[in-house]
Structure formats: structure tokens, C-alpha cells
Amino acid sequence: GENVEQHPSTLSVQEGDSAVIKCTYSDSASNYFPWYKQELGKRPQLIIDIRSNVGEKKDQRIAVTLNKTAKHFSLHITETQPEDSAVYFCAASLSGANNLFFGTGTRLTVIP
Amino acid sequence: GAGVSQSPRYKVAKRGQDVALRCDPISGHVSLFWYQQALGQGPEFLTYFQNEAQLDKSGLPSDRFFAERPEGSVSTLKIQRTQQEDSAVYLCASSGRVNYGYTFGSGTRLTVV
Numbered sequence: 001g002e003n004v005e006q007h008p009s010t011l012s013v014q015e016g017d018s019a020v021i022k023c024t025y026s027d028s029a030s031n032y033f034p035w036y037k038q039e040l041g042k043r044p045q046l047i048i049d050i051r052s053n054v055g056e057k058k059d060q061r062i063a064v065t066l067n068k069t070a071k072h073f074s075l076h077i078t079e080t081q082p083e084d085s086a087v088y089f090c091a092a093s094l095s096g097a098n099n100l101f102f103g104t105g106t107r108l109t110v111i112p
Numbered sequence: 113g114a115g116v117s118q119s120p121r122y123k124v125a126k127r128g129q130d131v132a133l134r135c136d137p138i139s140g141h142v143s144l145f146w147y148q149q150a151l152g153q154g155p156e157f158l159t160y161f162q163n164e165a166q167l168d169k170s171g172l173p174s175d176r177f178f179a180e181r182p183e184g185s186v187s188t189l190k191i192q193r194t195q196q197e198d199s200a201v202y203l204c205a206s207s208g209r210v211n212y213g214y215t216f217g218s219g220t221r222l223t224v225v
């Protein structure tokens with residue numbers, strides 16, 4: 001099955017700086033890569049996703065890049081704000097399947 | 113409803129007790145998923161339904177875990193003879209389309225004592 005690895009496990013940045021979280025996946029058949037934000041005690045919420053037919057996608061301060069050859073994808077958050085503090089999970093889905101394989105999460109702390 | 117609803121929000125069970133966790137997905141979503149999230153970990157897939165059909169149950173950790181969705185809407189995850197290692201948050205999610213983002217429920221935090 002698919003194996004998703006995520007780094008770093010914790011990340012602290014100053015407010016206004018950028019944050020980058022990286023994930024790798026093992027199965028070249030994976031074609032859908034969402035990112036979820038989970039605040040303490042709350043549900044994971046989809047913040048952005050990318051499919052294997054594109055290399056980059058942006059939504060305001062959030063962007064995701066995908067390198068299919070290297071089998072890695074990254075989340076970029078610019079101009080970080082304290083409310084960005086949360087645990088972020090990457091995930092991958094195999095073509096034709098629906099279940100997501102999640103990374104182990106990155107705890108992002110934005111220091112005011 | 114507007115979102116995925118799960119109940120109960122919290123459940124404390126004595127070891128050996130049976131529990132039933134309920135999920136009410138977004139109206140019209142044919143796909144329903146159950147995930148288990150241990151403390152400090154990412155969600156791990158348990159099982160998947162398309163309407164009333166359970167298409168994948170490969171993630172269920174043992175035969176003590178059973179899920180159903182008899183009418184293609186509400187789903188129940190049942191755990192028999194609970195053990196301490198079953199303690200986790202059980203997340204339900206629904207999706208309207210293949211390979212699109214899920215909407216998760218708030219989860220049921222199960223603590224087995």
C-alpha cells in the first residue's frame with residue numbers, strides 16, 4: 001500500500017515568515033494530494049488539494065507544489081499569522097481508490 | 113444536514129464492553145469513510161462505503177470491528193469487547209465525488225478503561 005512520510009514533525013516560525021511542510025509518497029499511482037489543517041480537539045479541515053496533472057496550485061497565502069518524478073509534494077504558507085497555528089496533515093490517494101493515506105502531521109506554531 | 117455529524121462526542125467504555133459509534137454524513141454524499149486517529153498521529157483508514165455497499169474494509173484492525181450503512185445514509189461503527197488499544201478518536205468523513213476532498217465529522221473520542 002501507499003506510504004506517506006511528512007517532515008518536519010514540529011515547526012515554529014515568527015509571524016509574517018513563511019512555513020514549508022514536505023511530504024513524500026511511495027506509490028507512483030497516487031494522483032490526488034490533499035492537505036488538512038487540524039486545530040486542537042477539532043476535525044481535520046481540507047485547506048488545499050492538488051491532482052497529479054498539475055505542478056502547483058495557489059489559494060491566497062497557501063500554495064502546494066507537486067513533483068511527480070520525485071514523488072514529493074509540499075505545502076507553503078506565506079505571511080504566517082497566529083491563527084495558522086495547528087497540526088497540518090498531508091495525504092495521498094491511489095488512482096481509482098478513495099481512501100486517503102495520511103502523513104504523521106506537522107505541528108506548526110506561529111509566534112506573534 | 114450542513115456537515116458530518118457524529119455521536120457520541122465522547123465515550124468511556126470499560127474493557128470488554130461493546131460500543132456503537134454513529135455517523136450521519138452530508139445529505140447526498142454517497143461515499144462514507146471511517147478513520148481511526150490515535151493521539152499525535154494522522155488518521156488511519158478503517159473502512160469505506162459507497163451507498164450501502166462496503167467496498168473496502170481492509171483497514172479494520174480485527175474482527176471485533178464491524179461497520180454498516182444499511183440504507184446508504186447513516187453509518188454505525190461497532191467495536192465488540194473493547195480493549196485499551198482501541199482508545200482513539202474515530203472520525204467519519206463523507207465525499208460527494210471520487211478523489212475529492214472529504215468533509216470530516218468532529219469525531220468520537222473513545223477511551224477504554
